[in-house]
Amino acid sequence: MKWLKNNSEKVAIPLVFVALWLLKYFGVINNYLLQILMLAGVNIIMTESLNLVNGVTGQNSIGHAGFMAVGAYISALFTDIIFNVSDMPLIPQTALFLLATIIGGIIAAVFGYLIGMPTLRLRGDYLAIVTLGFGEVIRAIIRITPFVGAARGMMGIPKLANLFWIYLFVILALYVCRNFIDSSYGRACMAIRDNEIAANTLGINVSRYKIIAFVTSAFMAGVAGSMFAHTMRYLHPDIFSYIKSTDFLVYLYAGGVGSISGAFLGGFVLTILPEILRFMQEWRLVIYGALLLIIILFRPQGLFGGKEFSWLKLKTGGIHQMGLKDLLGRKKMIKKEASAEETSQ
């Protein structure tokens, strides 16, 4: 029992999957719900990946869909064009799919490094502009590349991603994020987020840690892209426009920035919300926009209140209370300390 208490996630994670699988098996989850759940999974990975940059390291990436596009196109190129995977038996098919996913992630990470290396050395919001630009440039290049379908889009990608793989990758993403935050890298990144100058004086190699976080994040975005490609089976450059990047930002901040669980729930709830609102017809996105505003105004720490799932067992104290409210609280504290110093002088 004690073991169960301490390792609840080792039981719970497979159990949730079995539950989902049974629901699917008995037809409670039909293909429509399955599709939404899978898209939600992809969005969760993306939101977690964005959280590493925006939430943990305190940098602003507002063009994350660009990395997703790289991962999606590279992996689809691999499974669809270089190897025609759809005619293969299951095992090599799966192996190639995983390989394609990893390669998609690696190429996205390479792009992340190329972008992050020059920009993250600078202080300020330059990453925002550069990532925004990157997303647009990638799109412009895909549009004129004939062998990935150019403006017509890439069609007939084999449907290799299923509930199992997406579930697995979501869980992996959660654990990667948790372990990252819980490591010395994560602590360094959080120190940078909290006060870059102070972190620098403490001997943290600021740009190195920023780049590590950014590259990891780009890798995850590439993996999410591969999942997206093999779920949707159709890629079009305009899917990955800045509107898509904005969506992920919205998921992250509505869910609770800086918190793994917040990012998870933001991605999950906000993917499902527009589908639930389908009966509203043309008022659908009006309500969506209004709800978003209400969340930001009245629930500043995000939907999930900046708390963490306890099974993630994050030992770093800060993250437990890491919502915007606390960002604010910290600033107040700094001010208080400053004023206290002044009065003592």
Place this chain on the structure above:
Amino acid sequence: MKYKEAGLVTFLQLLVYGLQLGSIYALLAIGYTMVFGIIRMINMAHGDFLMIGSYAVYFLVSIFFADQMIGPAIALLVVMIAAGITGMIGVGVERIAYKPLRKRSTISTMIAAIGVSLFTQNFFRAIPAIGPNPRMGPKLLVDKLFFIGPVQLSMARIIVIILSLIIMAILYAVVMNTKIGIQMRAVSCDKDASSLMGADVNRVISTTFFIGAGLAAISGAFYANSYPVLTVTMGATLGNKAFIAAVIGGIGDIRGAVLGGYIMGVIEIMISAVYSELAYGFSFVALIIILLFKPEGLLGKPMVEKV
């Protein structure tokens, strides 16, 4: 020799087109830069003020001057009224959606602005008076083509450029010389200290939003005159470009925003002329290169961060 001349003529012509597009970006970028300068907020909904402004002009003209040719004086009046209405909407949006967030991080106000933008666009589309149909923008200025030597120029474009320059000059004078302008600069420098010095911070922020949204509306009117198709999503990409223009010029600096806007417009047109397929993407590349060499923007001063 002849080829060279033809090239020069085309270049001059493209330059005028670029400057005209740049004027619209510049007017829009000023709003971004002023709001950022004062409350450190990236107002992603700024492009929507442009949309509201051009619809305001559209409705004013179609209600009061239906089917009439309006003279330049009335046209200017209509633009000013539209700017006033949009300015008030801007102040209202700030009060309702941004003010409660003033003490929070830049990015969370940015998300609120995205919410405002999503809401405005879809709300406008859903209400019957506007709806999904594109509207034909009112022609405030009748265009005439004329030649200076071999260079073909358009009257409307030149007027847009000149008017924009005049408006920007007036604004610059206001910010540099009047009391409210001085307060604005003081607040952007240090909010708390200027509040202690007697500046009414709320009033200054409201004024900034009024001016920013008003300029966006003027830019919308010019835009609707040059590209007369109004849709509810017209402001989105323009807003993005203006934001980038503001950053290029050095965010927080009005002259920088103007310069950035013109650079953006000219680069976009010139690249389209050389290799149109990549124009949009490559104007970003050019901007990234500028930023790599001058991270604080062309006219921005390097920010010294205090601990």
Place this chain on the structure above:
Amino acid sequence: MKKFITLLVVFCTLLGTCIGAVSAQKVIPDELTIGMISTISGEQALDGVNMTDAIRLVQKELEEAGGLNVDGKMVKIKWQIEDCEAKPEIAVNAAQKLIEQDKVIAIVGPNNSSDTIASAEISQSAKIPHITNTGTNEAVTKVGDYVFRACIIDPFQGKVVAQFAYDDLNVRKAAVIYNNADTYSAGLAKAFIDAFTHLGGEVVANEAFSGADVKDFSAQLTKIKNANPEAVFVPTHHTNVPLILQQIRGMGIESTLLGCDSWDYAVLPELVGLDIIEGAYYVTGFSPDAETAKEFVDAFTELAGYRPSFCSAMAYEAAHIVLNAIQNAETIDGPGVRDAMMKTSLDLPSGHVTFDENRNPIKAGVVLQVIDGVAQYVTSVTPAE
């Protein structure tokens, strides 16, 4: 442990809400649901209105007849309309929802090729016939044997424009301006250029712009002006057409204007400016002046208050192709209706419609000319192979 249980409960509740909110409905044997996917919101919301009005007309006809007569039994037809925001992934969700939640017998729409390709993959694997109204890209019906279209295809349309320009207008030097971010636009441009050069004409300027949000075409048009073409072909979505045409004339380019089927909106001449679009030709698959179309055009105008566009006409035809197939199907399910659709032989507003082996309708291209703000029939063109 307590927290873990709470977590599980929260998760199950969430799951429950999303299942509960979209609970499956019971299929009554004497009622059938047909789905339509359209761009109700997003850049192309005008198409959404046009398609919805067409479906309203079909609905009205069915109500007046008391349902659809299938072998003497009046079947009630329900239309379920879903938004796709002009985004492929939303179109996929919409198709999934229609098939799984609403148990539709067939899907009509969406109105553009990218969305159709994405959503048709779903219909194909679920064996639900899918007929797009204006997804004109050649690749659309290559998705599979359940995917049909009601309109003419891009290569065909490009050929029609080229042949009309070359033979009827005696154009030898043409220019093209197109949107390379858009399947439809790029496909048409390519088809036109191939056909026109094949005929012996010369394309003196071929200019692209990227993205629907480009508003200034001065750079491209300067090059076109310098090339001095006799005609300019503008194969773009209706969202770009007004600005391009205004700027073409604004720059003093006096060439003949040629267009494609997405020009066919009743509001377009007014949006562009009547003096600017006057005399322009465009190709479409449906002429409102045709004798066969009269009844439909009158009924539609009465119901919607504007003349039907190509988009509405094709949505109307697609709906009727589906209804007719349901009447003739041997079994009323996806495969049955599909087989009946293949055998379609029906008189519709655009003329007699049958499908070829690639599930594209066999039709002639219709050339219309805008005179006094109204598109008038000029000629029908069937291009030589």
